Amino acid sequence: MISSELDIPQAVLGGNRLALARLITQIENGTPEGYDALRRLFSHTGKAHLVGITGAPGTGKSSLVNQLAHFYRNPTPGMTPARVGIVAVDPSSPFSGGAILGDRVRMRDLAGDPGVFIRSMASRGSLGGLAAATSGVVQALDAAGFDVILIETVGAGQAEVEIARLAHTTLVVEAPGLGDDIQAIKAGILEIADILVINKADRPGVENTERALRNMLQLAHPLRRDFLSPADAVHHTDLVHKAIPSPGDEPNIWSPPVLRTVATEGIGIQELHSSIQNHRKHLSESGEWQRREQSRMETELSMIVQERLMRRWRDGLPAGRYQSVLEAVYMRQISPWQAADRLITGDEP
Amino acid sequence: MVERKIRVIVAKPGLDGHDRGAKVVARALRDAGMEVIYTGLRQTPEMIAEAALQEDVDAVGLSILSGAHMALVPRVLELLRANGQQHVKVFIGGIIPDEDIPRLLESGVAGVYGPGTPTDTIIRDIRLSVSASNADAQ
Numbered sequence: 001m002i003s004s005e006l007d008i009p010q011a012v013l014g015g016n017r018l019a020l021a022r023l024i025t026q027i028e029n030g031t032p033e034g035y036d037a038l039r040r041l042f043s044h045t046g047k048a049h050l051v052g053i054t055g056a057p058g059t060g061k062s063s064l065v066n067q068l069a070h071f072y073r074n075p076t077p078g079m080t081p082a083r084v085g086i087v088a089v090d091p092s093s094p095f096s097g098g099a100i101l102g103d104r105v106r107m108r109d110l111a112g113d114p115g116v117f118i119r120s121m122a123s124r125g126s127l128g129g130l131a132a133a134t135s136g137v138v139q140a141l142d143a144a145g146f147d148v149i150l151i152e153t154v155g156a157g158q159a160e161v162e163i164a165r166l167a168h169t170t171l172v173v174e175a176p177g178l179g180d181d182i183q184a185i186k187a188g189i190l191e192i193a194d195i196l197v198i199n200k201a202d203r204p205g206v207e208n209t210e211r212a213l214r215n216m217l218q219l220a221h222p223l224r225r226d227f228l229s230p231a232d233a234v235h236h237t238d239l240v241h242k243a244i245p246s247p248g249d250e251p252n253i254w255s256p257p258v259l260r261t262v263a264t265e266g267i268g269i270q271e272l273h274s275s276i277q278n279h280r281k282h283l284s285e286s287g288e289w290q291r292r293e294q295s296r297m298e299t300e301l302s303m304i305v306q307e308r309l310m311r312r313w314r315d316g317l318p319a320g321r322y323q324s325v326l327e328a329v330y331m332r333q334i335s336p337w338q339a340a341d342r343l344i345t346g347d348e349p
Numbered sequence: 350m351v352e353r354k355i356r357v358i359v360a361k362p363g364l365d366g367h368d369r370g371a372k373v374v375a376r377a378l379r380d381a382g383m384e385v386i387y388t389g390l391r392q393t394p395e396m397i398a399e400a401a402l403q404e405d406v407d408a409v410g411l412s413i414l415s416g417a418h419m420a421l422v423p424r425v426l427e428l429l430r431a432n433g434q435q436h437v438k439v440f441i442g443g444i445i446p447d448e449d450i451p452r453l454l455e456s457g458v459a460g461v462y463g464p465g466t467p468t469d470t471i472i473r474d475i476r477l478s479v480s481a482s483n484a485d486a487q
């Protein structure tokens with residue numbers, strides 16, 4: 001046990017790994033100590049480059065994270081090694097609430113390196129590919145001084161749009177042979193890609209996969225990306241496509257590169273790394289970095305406010321009120337909209 | 350506030366072959382509502398202690414079939430202590446000769462389970478020892 005006198009935020013800033021691990025647990029568990037620590041650490045965040053890695057199960061996300069982190073630690077001569085934080089999210093069982101978190105199995109090459117910190121997280125009922133606490137955990141790693149934070153999503157293969165909200169740079173990982181006409185690849189997931197990676201390029205069918213991806217990309221990729229602010233979003237996963245400028249109009253358009261890798265052998269990793277660095281450069285030069293930060297904070301604030309208001313409102317309801325209104329909906333006496341009116345305004349329309 | 354989940358590492362130190370038993374235990378713990386960090390085969394004591402620290406686990410389960418337990422287990426315990434993680438409970442599963450069990454328990458291992466131990470027993474023991482150590486910490 002960490003002795004109770006230890007000032008965790010202070011220790012985290014000083015590089016104490018045990019304190020960092022403990023803080024992450026507090027954040028995951030939503031304890032008052034965790035919120036208090038994040039409050040104190042918040043002004044130390046905002047320096048790290050947040051890189052998301054998403055894609056269908058088994059496409060090689062963890063293997064890529066392993067290789068990328070290894071490259072950040074041991075870059076080409078002349079480059080300074082970056083400190084790398086890793087957050088790997090796996091699904092919680094909807095039945096037991098337990099989870100098997102297996103991403104570390106592929107990250108053996110990082111063992112023993114004090115410049116790397118790997119944390120596995122269970123999704124704990126959250127559906128968007130991350131856990132509700134992931135953003136707080138990322139803030140903790142950021143405050144602890146990790147230069148790059150690699151975030152591996154659950155990998156449902158669906159539009160895991162939350163990662164695109166959280167990360168500065170999102171990699172979407174595909175692999176040959178997963179339904180080769182790419183019916184499997186939904187346009188939604190291409191939309192969030194800043195970089196497309198075809199991993200397992202040693203497998204047959206890689207040309208088909210690449211051709212199909214490039215074709216879809218021409219159609220799917222937004223020329224500009226703005227998240228709807230949650231306040232006006234009908235559905236919080238919608239991306240707005242601004243009036244589409246023709247490519248010549250806007251000097252700073254990023255078109256997502258399609259890269260091939262063999263993560264098990266480290267092939268294509270250097271190129272992937274430079275592509276990530278290019279994207280980072282693009283973000284800062286185009287002002288997009290700022291915009292993404294703002295949009296992320298807006299989402300985060302709005303979610304916190306929603307959650308708090310919801311809780312406060314629930315706490316203020318007379319006992320049994322919610323249940324009785326719900327009952328009326330079950331019985332089809334009133335519609336859910338009427339029910340909401342009743343609950344919120346107290347009227348009985 | 351979310352309930353506190355028990356987090357456990359299941360690891361297979363040493364060089365012997367398969368991890369079938371470890372996977373069965375991992376699944377049983379998951380089904381009992383625990384978060385299991387599965388680290389796979391051929392883990393060194395250093396890797397296990399480091400993962401235990403980063404993952405802030407309550408318990409470590411080691412599956413050992415090779416007969417190397419008297420070398421591996423004390424080393425894991427020593428590294429956990431050196432990390433400031435003396436509160437982490439260590440459980441051993443696998444083929445452990447009867448005469449070694451008392452020594453392992455004396456050295457600080459929380460439980461030793463031979464082949465065929467019902468997973469319910471392991472789950473119960475982990476829950477008990479983790480809640481006892483949390484109570485101590487209060």
Ligand SMILES: Nc1nc2c(ncn2[C@@H]2O[C@H](COP(=O)(O)OP(=O)(O)OP(=O)(O)O)[C@@H](O)[C@H]2O)c(=O)[nH]1
Pocket residue numbers: 056057058059060061062063064103106154155199200201202203261262263264265
């Ligand atoms: N042939 C080949 N196999 C690979 C490659 N990259 C990863 N694999 C293998 O693919 C399997 C899955 O790799 P992971 O890295 O665990 O994939 P993942 O996307 O993280 O999987 P989940 O987290 O379970 O969704 C493992 O057996 C890897 O060894 C590759 O480039 N080529």
Ligand SMILES: [Mg+2]
Pocket residue numbers: 061062063102103152
């Ligand atoms: Mg993985």
